Amino acid sequence: MSEHDEIRELLSLAAAGALDSGEEERVTRHIRSCALCSSALDDWRLIAGGLRRLPTPQPSRGVVERARAMAEVRFGEEAEHRWNRNVMIFLVAFAWVLTLLSWPVVRLVSEGLQGLLDPRFNQAWIGFATLTTLGWLGGGVAAVLLSVRQRRERRLA
């Protein structure tokens, strides 16, 4: 491909201001001595200028106001959702700590340190912890399913 052909390929991008400095320099150098490319670049610049001057269609005021109102409502919903989630995380963590601590503490208070170290108690405690975990997991799955359903309903609305 000759230099002339290569430059012709670059002319549209030159008019779009999309060449790097090296390419731009090549184009500038070439069009000084090539009337054909110079004229073609002028044509491209006219098209580029026309595109830049196309009238800007505007959305109606009602649409903008509705978008603003809807976005504000959604923004509030998102903030509330985040707050609810944080409160839930705190409550779940608090409930876990309370549940796991309460039994050993009660045992410690009622039967002393020996009661706490009794291996039979440890087995019962593991069973209790497993049951509690399953209970919490069941509750967690239900909460996630409800949340997914709520999100889907909100999206459809």
Added chain:
Amino acid sequence: MRLFQGVARNTDMMGAAAITWEGRVGVESEVARLRRGDLDALSGLIARYQNRLYRYLLRMVRQPAEAEDLFQQTWLRLAERIRHYDSNRSFEAWLFTLARNLAIDHLRRIRPESLDEPVSGDAQGETAAARLASNAPPVIEGIFEQERSGRLAGALETLPVVYREVLTLRFEEEMKLEEIAQVLGAPLSTVKSRLRRSLDQLRDCLEMRYPGENWQ
């Protein structure tokens, strides 16, 4: 005289750069306020981008009613995702990416063929874009300019969506190539080649529809 022109051009460039910098700082501060929950900042961002966003969506989907719907959805999506916005990125590119994803999903759902094929139709018939362009305020001395704009907008509308969007992002939104690459999620080389092909197609379309027309 040449020296004076050079100085004037440099002054213009500095002025434009200052305006751009001020604009960017303003946008960043509004985005930061919005992330803190200030709803006035949302109004500021809507006021700042409403026309540009609507224009971009209209160029993408061509139907004003669909563009208006997508315009509203874009602001809803922004309200949902603003916390995930990475402030190291350009907000403008991020906003237009949200709009683009919604528009592409919409086109995929409503008119999947429009994503890869040019629109056929009466070459001389008036298109929605031409109608939009012809809705510009009538100024006697601008009648020819208006007519040319209408023809250009009409030709633009016949291009495939991938070409329309790159042209509107570059020429109407005046985005840098790097920003366009962010919006499209494509490498810079792809953006450049797509821009070149879209300009080639636009010129071919104009030459076919208006043979011998002088665009000067």
